[in-house]
Amino acid sequence: xxxxxxxxxxxxxxxFKDAFMDTQKRLTLEGNxxxxxxxxxxxxxxxxxxxxxxxxxxxxxxxxIDLADEIFVINVDGYIGSSTRSEIxxxxxxxxxxxxLEAP
Numbered sequence: 001x002x003x004x005x006x007x008x009x010x011x012x013x014x015x016f017k018d019a020f021m022d023t024q025k026r027l028t029l030e031g032n033x034x035x036x037x038x039x040x041x042x043x044x045x046x047x048x049x050x051x052x053x054x055x056x057x058x059x060x061x062x063x064x065i066d067l068a069d070e071i072f073v074i075n076v077d078g079y080i081g082s083s084t085r086s087e088i089x090x091x092x093x094x095x096x097x098x099x100x101l102e103a104p
Contacts, residue, residue, distance in 0.1 A: 007033045009064045011087040012074030012101075014040040019074045023101060027072065035064045058083060062090055070097035078102055 008027055010020055017040045024034045038057065065071055071091045073084060080088070091098055 005031060005033045006070065007035065007068045008099075009035040009061075009068035009071045010037065010074060011061070011065075011071050011084050011091075012076075013079060013081050013084060016074050016076045016079075019076050019101065023072065023074055035068060037061065058086075061087060065091050065096060066094065068096060070099060073098065073100045073104075075100050075102050075104065078104065080104070 010023060012020065014037055020036055020040070024036050027034045038060070065087060071087065073080065073088060088098055
């Protein structure tokens with residue numbers, strides 16, 4: 001398994017910080033390189049809401065998707081917001097596999 005690591009970018013609402021952390025841990029222990037969000041704006045990281053920062057982070061997340069083999073959507077209770085939907089569409093348009101925490 002050494003040297004054959006799949007790269008997975010996590011996507012989803014930042015209100016689900018605990019689910020992000022649990023999923024990151026699980027996928028890492030399964031032998032994947034996991035790329036996550038840098039800030040949790042809906043879970044208390046207020047810096048996200050300063051002028052221009054959310055736009056930068058959204059664009060940066062698309063670059064993280066570019067680096068990945070697939071994305072893993074953190075969709076607790078089936079929730080997928082507009083930013084996450086945009087990331088799913090981007091991943092699909094660029095040929096990335098899309099997996100979900102909960103079946104959509």
